[in-house]
Amino acid sequence: MIQAQGLTKVYGAKTAVDHIDFEVRPGVVTGFLGPNGAGKSTTMRMILGLDHPTAGRVTVNGRRYRDLPAPLREVGALLEAKSVHGGRTAYNHLRCLAKANGISPRRVAETLDLVGLTEVAGKRAGGFSLGMAQRLGIAAALLGDPGVLLFDEPVNGLDPEGIRWIRQLMRSLAAEGRTVFVSSHLMAEMALTAERLLVIGKGRILADTTMSAFIAANASSHVRVRSPDLLALASLLTARGCRTAPAERGCLLVYGVSPAQIGDLAYAARLRLHELSVVQPSLEDAFMRLTADSVEFHAHARDAA
Template sequence: MIELEGLTKRYGEKTAVDRLTFSVRPGVVTGFLGPNGAGKSTTMRMMLGLDSPTSGHVRIDGKRYDQLQEPLNHIGALLEAKSVHGGRTAYNHLLCLAQSNGIPDRRVDAVLDMVGLASVAKKRPKGFSLGMGQRLGIAAALLGDPRIVMFDEPVNGLDPEGIHWVRNLMQQLAAEGRTVFVSSHLMSEMSVTAEHLVVIGQGRLMADTSMADFIAENSRTYVRVRTPEPERLRDALHATGVNAVAADDGSLEVDGQPAARIGDVAAQHRVVLHELSPQNASLEEAFMRLTAESVEYHAHTAAQGQPPGPAPGQSQPPGGDRPTQQWGTGWKEGR
């Protein structure tokens, strides 16, 4: 159990973390989501007592981090990939951490084996790939067999096999009843691993909710209709109590109605349809929308601001001639 209360960090004028209050519960994977620069890493460093908060506090199992005599037996953390002396072998790196917390030496071999680094135990991490570095960091986090694990962007730099491994590991750890807290800036990553979500933007708490609720609240399904006679179709739909909204590219968007019903109405009024397609707004999009106002570094062209994947960017006119258009504002206004 990790509890944050009013956690705040200021650097001069700039507030990096702003009165964060939430707790991370055992038994589920809790995703910690936010755009780059939202304050995720700062928050995690404060959880570990590396940075001291300007105000507020963090409790790990009810205690301040520096009150833990053997912290690695309570909480294991993967921070930045390279929190390692490049010239000290993987084995010795883990050994010195283990010794300081009274963890037996044989546990070092066990975790090296667990993360698949047993064959390079006597090698210096200087020559490790990003993925191997992440694995070594995860090995360090698991050393004390802690009840709480915390991973900062664990899949960064991992190949697909590694990503798969980390996801399974996190779910397995949660299934064992541990508290698992994972940060990411990718909603798509969280949607496959996390059961609970904490979303922050510019240091402030934006959402603290279960993944299922987040999806239910934020995923929007609608039908896109294209016709040469949008006004007629709109009126016809309106007459049946269905509201159609004109999108920027001349198509109509209809919320909460099956495509078949719209097709029927169009046929009755003999309106020609060029497109009738149900659309699903992705979670990535919902996350972007939630944090749109809080993104610190906006891209300056619409094209750069678009997320990967099949998303509503397609419905925007090509060429990006609306330079500072924020993500998602188009259809937010349309609603």
């Protein structure tokens, strides 16, 4: 288990993490979400003792990371896939880690096989693609067979097969009773992987709940409408108090009203409908709504030509 109490990190005039409390429990995959600059990486670095808190504390299984007698056997982490000596082979990289932590060479071979790198174990890590480097980083995290695992953007550079593999791996590790804490910007993938969510924005915890409860609390289903009479239909719906939002060309999103009610209104006004479909709420919708005020940089769409 990972526990934080009043965890704070200040860099000069900037508060990166602001007195946060949370628990990451064993047996489930906990997703860690937040906009860029929200404090995710800083929090993970403090868990691993790479950054020292300005105030508060964070522990792994009741101890600070630096006080763990055999860290690699208790905590495995992937924070930066390319943080490997490029001149070492994949095998030698893991062998050095194993020797320093009293882990047998047999475990090195097992871990390379687990992540699918056995055939390239003798190749230098400096020549690895990002996807191969990710797999090597995951192998290093798993090397000590730890009960607590942290993964920061673990699917970067992976192909579809690799993404599915790491998703299944994280879920299987949690099913074994391990603590699995993973951050990612890929909302669709996180929705398939995590059972609980910890959401941070501007250094503060915005949500700490289950995936289903988070989506239910921050997003709602809506109706996607496609019509050649879209402007007239939008005016009609707005006049009836419906909330609408533009979608792709020829489409409209309508909130707070059923497809049947939209169809009846359109029929009465002699407006044509080409599509009425219910769009279920998504993690992306819920995340965007909750963190709208926590985004540091806002891009703007280009005007259509």
